[in-house]
Amino acid sequence: MNPLERYLPLVDDEDAFLAACDRPLPSVVRTNPIAATPERVRRAFDEEGIDHEPVDWHDGLFRLPSGSPGTNWPYVHGWIHGQEEVSTLPGLALDAQPGDRVLDACAAPGSKTTQIAADMDDRGTLVANDNNLGRLSALRHNAERLGVTNVAVTNQDARNLSLRPFPFDAFDRALVDVPCSCEGTCRKNPDVLDEWTLDHVEAIAGVGKGILTRAVQATRPGGVVVFSTCTFAPEENEAVLQHVLESEPCELEAFDLPLHTEPGITAWDGETFDDAMRRAHRVYPHHNDTGGFFCAKLRVTDDGTAADSGSERIGEVTAE
Numbered sequence: 645m646n647p648l649e650r651y652l653p654l655v656d657d658e659d660a661f662l663a664a665c666d667r668p669l670p671s672v673v674r675t676n677p678i679a680a681t682p683e684r685v686r687r688a689f690d691e692e693g694i695d696h697e698p699v700d701w702h703d704g705l706f707r708l709p710s711g712s713p714g715t716n717w718p719y720v721h722g723w724i725h726g727q728e729e730v731s732t733l734p735g736l737a738l739d740a741q742p743g744d745r746v747l748d749a750c751a752a753p754g755s756k757t758t759q760i761a762a763d764m765d766d767r768g769t770l771v772a773n774d775n776n777l778g779r780l781s782a783l784r785h786n787a788e789r790l791g792v793t794n795v796a797v798t799n800q801d802a803r804n805l806s807l808r809p810f811p812f813d814a815f816d817r818a819l820v821d822v823p824c825s826c827e828g829t830c831r832k833n834p835d836v837l838d839e840w841t842l843d844h845v846e847a848i849a850g851v852g853k854g855i856l857t858r859a860v861q862a863t864r865p866g867g868v869v870v871f872s873t874c875t876f877a878p879e880e881n882e883a884v885l886q887h888v889l890e891s892e893p894c895e896l897e898a899f900d901l902p903l904h905t906e907p908g909i910t911a912w913d914g915e916t917f918d919d920a921m922r923r924a925h926r927v928y929p930h931h932n933d934t935g936g937f938f939c940a941k942l943r944v945t946d947d948g949t950a951a952d953s954g955s956e957r958i959g960e961v962t963a964e
């Protein structure tokens with residue numbers, strides 16, 4: 645069975661949803677405002693004869709109908725970064741400010757990290773953590789190419805993230821872009837549907853719960869935690885949020901996104917979720933001709949336990 649059929653009861657137009665999931669996704673690049681303006685990038689594309697189309701809801705994004713972004717010189721100069729449209733949404737929700745202390749708990753290869761660094765005007769502290777050392781090399785390369793200097797790279801299991809390496813005991817904001825079953829990337833990588841199993845969905849949802857829990861604990865009261873996945877599976881989305889709402893001092897906050905989204909759901913497969921789940925956003929491919937995505941914003945409400953809960957530092961820390 646095609647796993648996408650699980651979600652037909654959730655969508656407004658079943659045929660349009662399945663047809664969109666079957667169409668290849670165009671390459672998209674994000675302007676890196678540390679190095680260039682959207683207008684400068686557009687002129688560079690014109691000068692080089694690179695086909696490009698604007699994205700109507702974000703003036704820094706361009707679709708490249710006929711090319712891979714890594715082969716043009718605006719890329720080599722760090723003016724642009726290949727990043728799917730929906731992948732820019734968590735950064736918009738996080739709204740990081742210059743001088744903030746920000747955690748990116750699952751950061752590699754750094755698309756969202758480098759977007760957040762630009763929002764911070766490359767000032768403050770951005771901790772880019774990932775448990776996969778190989779993927780962290782790609783993050784370091786991207787940060788260097790894009791001229792990002794406010795990033796500290798850590799190699800920890802985010803479920804036990806230690807704050808000992810840092811001269812502060814809580815973050816102002818955290819992004820939790822967890823590993824997932826990646827169903828929403830099927831337009832780019834159809835293999836994800838062939839490899840799909842419910843056992844994997846449930847196992848990876850457990851990892852998501854652990855990472856989101858620790859990120860909330862590591863964020864100061866009043867701080868913001870953004871949670872995102874590229875899957876439609878409620879087990880990995882609403883059920884993870886429900887777990888954290890019940891166990892940590894935080895609440896779901898309403899927020900706007902500049903494209904068509906649907907609210908998070910309040911029931912799935914015999915389970916019910918908090919009504920506030922409707923404040924989360926589901927992105928279906930047929931509404932904006934994008935990948936699939938999920939994004940929610942939590943506000944930490946009470947004094948959590950940001951300091952280390954006795955866990956040992958697991959990985960190395962290197963200043964970027």
Ligand SMILES: C[S@@+](CC[C@H](N)C(=O)[O-])C[C@H]1O[C@@H](n2cnc3c(N)ncnc32)[C@H](O)[C@@H]1O
Nearest residue numbers: 750751752753754755756775776801802821823
């Ligand atoms: C969806 S990807 C992150 C993409 C990244 N945020 C970006 O925009 O480029 C999920 C990441 O989580 C990492 N990961 C998986 N389990 C983890 C864990 N327990 N702790 C920290 N990172 C983990 C994976 O190595 C992977 O790089």
